[in-house]
Amino acid sequence: MAVELYGFNVTAAIVSVVLYILLAYISTQNFKEKGQELRWKKSQAAQQLVRDLQADEEAKHALWMVDAGTRMYPVHISGVQDAWTQLDWELVREALTVNETENMSIPTAWICNCFDSLLIHFGEIQNAVDTGYVLFDDILPPLYYYVNRLYHGAERMGTITAYANATGAFDAKALMDRIKDPEGEAPAIMRRIQQRQAARANN
Secondary structure, three states, X not given: OOOEXXXXXXXXXXXXXXXXHHHHHHHHHHHHHHHHHHHHHHHHHHHHHHHHHHHOHHHHHHHXXXXXXXXXXXXXXXXXXXXXXXXXXXXXXXXXOOOOOOOOOHHHHHHHHHHHHHHHHHHHHHHHHHOOOOOHHHHHHHHHHHHHHHOOOHHHHHHHHHHHHHOOOHHHHHHHHHHHOOOOOHHHHHHXXXXXXXXXXXX
C-alpha cells in the first residue's frame, strides 16, 4: 500500500532508493570482477612472454653465458654444427665487442645471435609494459636475477649496454636499466614480493 506524506509517495521513494543501492552494488561487483579478470589476463600474458624467452634456445644460452662461468655450448650457425665449444665470459665479451660483422668465426657469430635473441625478447617485454599489455610487477621477478647478472660489474654492464646500443636494442636496454636501477621501483617491488612470500610460508 502506498504511503503519502505531504503528497509525496514515500513507498515509491523507498523502493527507488533500494533499487538504486542494489543496482550500484551489482555494478560495483561487476566492475570489480572485470578488473580482477583483466588483472589475471595481464598476469598470464606476462608469464607467456617469459615462457617464450625461456623456450628460445639462443636466448637461454645468452643467459647461461652471464651466469654459468665456463661451460660447453652447442655452437652452430644456420644448422652448421661447430661441435661443442667451451666458452667463458672473456670469450663472450670479445665476441660482443667485435666491430667487423663479416668473416666472423662461428663461435663469435653464434654468441652474437644468442644475445640478439635475448635482446629481442627483452624489447618485446618492454613494449608490452609500455602499452599496458602486461605489468612491470609481473615480469620483474623472473628477470630480476638475470638482469643483475647481465649488469654485474662496470665492465660487464658496459659490454652489454654498448652491444644493445650498437644493435639498436634500445627497448631492451630500457628494460634492463629499469630493472637494475637501484634508486628505481624494482628493489622495492622485489622486497614486497619477498615479504608476501614469507608471510604465506608462515601461515
